[in-house]
Amino acid sequence: MKLIHGIYFLLHRKELIIMNKNKLKIFTVIIPFIAAGLIALLKLHTAFFISLLPKACFFNAITGYQCPGCGNTRSVLSILRLNFISAVKYNITPTLLMIIVILLYAELFTAAFFKHKKLLPRKLSFWIGVIIIMCIYYIVRNFV
Secondary structure, eight states: OOHHHHHHOOOOOOOOHHHHHHOOOHHHHHHHHHHHHHHHHHHHHHHHHHHSOOOOOOOHHHHSSSSTTHHHHHHHHHHHHTEEEEEEOOOOOHHHHHHOOOOHHHHHHHHHHSSOOOOOOOOOOHHHHHHHHHHHHHTTTOOO
8 A cells, every 4th residue: 555655656747757747847938038028128217216216325325335236226227228338347246147147047048948057166165265355356446
């Protein structure tokens, strides 16, 4: 009796995995359309979204230095204009996040349609290194 329940569970589990794989494929195909719609919405109504943001940075007003968030809006607007060099000059965070999201989507795509391929390192030491480099960037940009 236990053997029958075990086989039933495995068959049911395999069907569940296949069903999830199909949902993953649909989800993977839909993501770019959702992203394109959000980007189009942002490009069409840029002035409205900018009006929702604070007019000045409190950290900058008090200390005279740029905080890690200073330049994010200008950086995103530069990315929308496909001007990646000025985007990095304003703030590196949105550009890095865009690269990470693209690589994660590529991983999702390979998992859905091909053999899963990891494109981003999973080691903690790599991500600590990225955070240290970003901290150095935030400090250096205030003095250069």
